[in-house]
Amino acid sequence: MGETWTIQIAATPEEIERCFPVMHQLRPLLVAGEFVERVQAQQAEGYQLASLEYDARVVSVAGFRVQKMLSSGKTFYVDDLVTDAAARSQGHGEAMIQWLIALARDAGCNTFSLDSGTHRQDAHAFYLRERLRITSFHFSLPL
DSSP states (O other): OTTTEEEEEOOSHHHHHHHHHHHHHHOTTOOHHHHHHHHHHHHTTTOEEEEEEETTEEEEEEEEEEEEETTTEEEEEEEEEEEOGGGTTSSHHHHHHHHHHHHHHHTTOSEEEEOOOTTOHHHHHHHHHTTOOOOOOOOOOOO
16 A cells, blocks of 8 residues: 555645545534635644545545643644545554654654544544553543
């Protein structure tokens, strides 16, 4: 598979827009007409959006940022990570997460972390296979 896929940072509005169908599977409340603007607003705060293309279509996307935290030092935080449901179990997610981990190492990060919804049990099994460990609980309060 390595020769037929590419991973790149989505920088232009067109590249960002191509990520929407896959990201929408993870974030169904996103609206297509607002997606590019929302990503660009987050990019101004350090967010980056990566896409993995296979056979000329986006099949996996990841949104991430590097941040400094008292609890973990320089941290590579993955906001969003999803592979198209029709393209799962073909190595795309593994390729994306390994690319992200390498990027985190190159950036000199101390920690690679992400949060995952409690209902995403298949994703949790994947993360555990990729040697990520459950180290905390995330609590939130809608305001």
